[in-house]
Amino acid sequence: MPLKRILNAQSVAVVGASKSETKRGFQAVRTLIDEKYEGKIFPVNPKEKSVLGFRCYEKVSDIEEPVDLALITTPAGTIPAVLDDCGKKGVSGAVIIAGGFRESGAEGRRLEEEVVEAANRNNVRIIGPNTSGMMNLKTGMNLVGLPDAPKGDIALVSQSGNMALTLMTEARLKSHKGFSYYVGVGNESDIRFHEYLSFFKEEPDTRAVLMYVEGMRDGRRFLQEAYKTTLHKPIILLKSGRSKTGRRSAGSHTGALAGISEVARSAFKRAGIIVVEKSDALFPIAETLSSLPSIRNNRVAILADGGGHATIAADILTDLGVEIPEMEHKTQERLKKILPFTASVRNPVDVAGGTDADPSIFAECARIILKDPHVGGLLLVGLFGGYGIRFAESLKWKEEDSAHQMGKLVRKRDKPIVVHSLYSSARPHSLDLLRYYNISVYDSLDTACECIGALAERGRYLREYHAKVNFVFNWGAKARPEGRAIIETVRKEGRNFLLEPEAKRLFQIHGAPVSEDRLARTAGEAAAVAADCGGEAALKIVSPDILHKTDAGGVRLNVIGEGAVRQAFEEIVGNARRYRPDADIRGVMVSPMAPPGLELIIGTKIDDQFGPVIMFGLGGVMVEVLRDVAFRVLPISPRSARKMMEDVRSIAILNGVRGNPPYDKAAIARVLLQCSEMIESYPEIAEMDLNPVIAYEKGVRIVDARVILKEGQVEGG
Numbered sequence: 001m002p003l004k005r006i007l008n009a010q011s012v013a014v015v016g017a018s019k020s021e022t023k024r025g026f027q028a029v030r031t032l033i034d035e036k037y038e039g040k041i042f043p044v045n046p047k048e049k050s051v052l053g054f055r056c057y058e059k060v061s062d063i064e065e066p067v068d069l070a071l072i073t074t075p076a077g078t079i080p081a082v083l084d085d086c087g088k089k090g091v092s093g094a095v096i097i098a099g100g101f102r103e104s105g106a107e108g109r110r111l112e113e114e115v116v117e118a119a120n121r122n123n124v125r126i127i128g129p130n131t132s133g134m135m136n137l138k139t140g141m142n143l144v145g146l147p148d149a150p151k152g153d154i155a156l157v158s159q160s161g162n163m164a165l166t167l168m169t170e171a172r173l174k175s176h177k178g179f180s181y182y183v184g185v186g187n188e189s190d191i192r193f194h195e196y197l198s199f200f201k202e203e204p205d206t207r208a209v210l211m212y213v214e215g216m217r218d219g220r221r222f223l224q225e226a227y228k229t230t231l232h233k234p235i236i237l238l239k240s241g242r243s244k245t246g247r248r249s250a251g252s253h254t255g256a257l258a259g260i261s262e263v264a265r266s267a268f269k270r271a272g273i274i275v276v277e278k279s280d281a282l283f284p285i286a287e288t289l290s291s292l293p294s295i296r297n298n299r300v301a302i303l304a305d306g307g308g309h310a311t312i313a314a315d316i317l318t319d320l321g322v323e324i325p326e327m328e329h330k331t332q333e334r335l336k337k338i339l340p341f342t343a344s345v346r347n348p349v350d351v352a353g354g355t356d357a358d359p360s361i362f363a364e365c366a367r368i369i370l371k372d373p374h375v376g377g378l379l380l381v382g383l384f385g386g387y388g389i390r391f392a393e394s395l396k397w398k399e400e401d402s403a404h405q406m407g408k409l410v411r412k413r414d415k416p417i418v419v420h421s422l423y424s425s426a427r428p429h430s431l432d433l434l435r436y437y438n439i440s441v442y443d444s445l446d447t448a449c450e451c452i453g454a455l456a457e458r459g460r461y462l463r464e465y466h467a468k469v470n471f472v473f474n475w476g477a478k479a480r481p482e483g484r485a486i487i488e489t490v491r492k493e494g495r496n497f498l499l500e501p502e503a504k505r506l507f508q509i510h511g512a513p514v515s516e517d518r519l520a521r522t523a524g525e526a527a528a529v530a531a532d533c534g535g536e537a538a539l540k541i542v543s544p545d546i547l548h549k550t551d552a553g554g555v556r557l558n559v560i561g562e563g564a565v566r567q568a569f570e571e572i573v574g575n576a577r578r579y580r581p582d583a584d585i586r587g588v589m590v591s592p593m594a595p596p597g598l599e600l601i602i603g604t605k606i607d608d609q610f611g612p613v614i615m616f617g618l619g620g621v622m623v624e625v626l627r628d629v630a631f632r633v634l635p636i637s638p639r640s641a642r643k644m645m646e647d648v649r650s651i652a653i654l655n656g657v658r659g660n661p662p663y664d665k666a667a668i669a670r671v672l673l674q675c676s677e678m679i680e681s682y683p684e685i686a687e688m689d690l691n692p693v694i695a696y697e698k699g700v701r702i703v704d705a706r707v708i709l710k711e712g713q714v715e716g717g
């Protein structure tokens with residue numbers, strides 16, 4: 001792995017080392033000493049002879065021994081020259097602390113480009129710039145300066161130093177878990193998110209990857225690597241920049257493009273990433289996923305010592321898509337034998353005071369419940385851990401014994417237990433014992449539910465992994481010769497968009513159901529074509545100089561009769577001439593009016609981070625006012641096409657309401673897949689817009705189609 005020598009560096013040169021305690025160059029050397037870094041430390045500063053007992057070198061190339069990594073703490077303007085010197089020494093990587101680059105404006109962007117050029121010229125990989133640093137907690141290589149960072153098996157990759165500090169503080173104060181590595185990605189000018197994933201996928205001491213992301217330089221490569229990683233290790237991610245204000249903040253912070261949040265969210269989930277919406281759930285979910293087995297059947301039992309908590313937990317889990325199954329009759333009968341007759345044993349299970357005198361009964365209940373084949377995991381909610389505090393000190397021994405039994409039960413059954421306890425902050429020994437067995441314990445009921453919900457989500461993903469798409473295009477493989485000819489003709493004419501007849505023909509070549517149109521060059525031809533339509537006709541201007549036909553008065557709908565068709569033809573052409581006197585008018589397209597049905601909108605575009613994406617929604621007010629649409633990163637699978645339809649809030653309309661039959665979702669899915677195929681076939685396509693697509697009880701029809709090409713020639717994707 002190219003990053004091994006960097007993230008597992010055996011020697012570090014601190015460029016800008018200092019004797020001043022307020023300088024980062026002093027703090028870096030001191031932290032490496034305090035953390036008992038296993039490698040060698042080489043301070044670099046031409047003005048100093050030594051720093052903290054270490055010989056100080058004038059420049060990196062003066063160091064006699066091999067240097068794996070340089071921590072550069074000098075100002076931004078000095079960095080290209082420092083990288084040139086690192087190249088002479090054969091340094092593999094550099095951590096660049098300084099800000100003032102892309103995030104600060106045009107001049108900073110120019111300087112960052114100069115830094116990247118220097119790094120490439122010298123074969124030095126860059127972490128940052130504008131980074132808080134990085135840590136390998138196994139070797140003590142702490143290049144952040146944060147003392148007492150908790151060690152563990154979670155890798156942390158973040159674009160915010162403050163978020164990293166928050167997560168490490170939370171881990172130290174509330175958990176027994178910690179981190180194997182931390183990388184402050186910064187501006188991601190060289191080493192990208194997907195490269196870190198590739199490293200951590202193979203890193204043996206890392207069980208989960210926790211990420212805070214504002215924007216990505218190469219989102220598609222990240223998805224491809226995440227798709228490979230999540231089969232082996234969970235990735236937990238919080239993506240900021242969903243709001244307009246948040247996107248502006250992300251831009252000023254890292255210079256990254258935040259992109260469309262809906263696209264990012266759906267793409268991450270398809271890659272198996274657990275997407276977290278709230279920052280206070282980020283570490284708990286990572287802790288849980290790194291410690292416990294996933295839930296294999298999406299079914300959870302709730303065990304409570306109070307009805308209120310049980311009911312709230314059931315509501316939250318249901319909202320998260322987790323099933324609360326009724327357990328087998330024999331399971332309920334076994335529970336009845338050890339609980340009071342007032343207890344509820346169906347699920348949620350309410351012990352109804354049955355544990356007040358003996359909290360070890362919790363362990364026996366857990367044993368019975370987890371033996372049930374309908375149950376994939378257990379959520380324990382309420383007072384556990386507090387019986388020895390609230391009722392009698394003697395009960396703490398039974399709580400501790402119960403904790404031992406539940407810990408062993410998780411290992412035996414390979415089913416997770418997550419605990420919500422009102423007494424978590426009191427840190428009774430019984431709860432510490434649960435944590436020793438890697439059972440997650442939280443004082444927030446919402447957090448506990450989100451954690452067990454994440455275990456269920458991961459289990460669902462692993463069961464369905466074979467049905468996923470790996471986000472890789474086979475560019476041009478499914479192109480048709482006639483389709484290529486259409487694209488080439490458009491290019492030769494100097495256009496970057498297809499005329500509507502060309503666009504519809506391209507769709508037709510790929511099997512899509514387009515309306516039956518013919519081009520008329522005279523009013524008489526238009527009348528003859530309309531007569532063949534046998535009823536109402538639609539007329540649209542066809543001109544390479546008029547992209548937006550409606551703006552030019554170039555559209556007439558519901559035209560009936562020969563005279564009306566002739567008049568409409570003349571009006572359309574006249575309007576086009578007035579709108580653009582020099583327009584090249586190829587004629588007027590005449591189409592039969594589509595029968596009434598349900599209007600849909602389907603489109604594709606190039607996302608800044610993830611490349612080609614597709615959108616689906618109901619047309620009219622649903623898209624214009626309610627913005628009820630679903631996105632997917634292309635290419636998509638048949639399953640993804642179906643799921644897109646299920647993701648729109650107005651799915652009930654597609655399913656048929658008020659006695660109306662359902663619309664043909666299989667036909668809609670085929671159009672979505674045909675759009676995916678076309679994007680993969682012709683990498684020249686920048687954007688497609690099908691609006692409207694009319695859906696019926698049987699079949700669909702594409703009524704209007706627009707295809708825009710990328711500027712200039714395109715080689716591959």
